[in-house]
């Protein structure tokens with residue numbers, strides 16, 4: 050896609066720090082890292098989000114995430130790692146080209162914001178009803 054910054058990274062039109070690639074996906078360093086080692090994995094074919102990406106590209110992203118996660122563990126020995134992926138402006142997706150974040154955290158790093166939600170018991174009727182709607186919609 051012409052005006053997409055991550056498509057430009059795929060084509061080499063703007064610089065990136067490449068970590069891994071194959072015919073379907075590219076992994077590169079996030080330039081505003083939340084932690085040391087913060088890495089993004091994207092499909093080479095433009096897709097905005099999880100609803101647009103093909104099952105084949107999503108499978109390739111999953112396989113690459115395993116490779117890169119293993120390498121992050123070997124290289125950086127983090128205490129843990131968050132895997133995050135945002136879909137839509139409503140959840141603060143900023144770059145509208147699908148990307149999976151790998152965010153390793155060392156013990157001494159601050160808590161990652163997206164892992165710090167509070168657990169509150171839900172309304173079991175609503176939980177059941179909503180789960181039923183979702184499972185009924187699976188094609």
Ligand code: AMP
Pocket residue numbers: 054065078079080081082089134135141142143144145148
């Ligand atoms: P989000 O869309 O909120 O999931 O996050 C977009 C991510 O892309 C942010 O973490 C940015 O730091 C990162 N980002 C934006 N532009 C670049 C770039 N040119 N190279 C590497 N990372 C980028």
Ligand code: ZN
Pocket residue numbers: 050053054055056057094095096145146
């Ligand atoms: Zn794109």
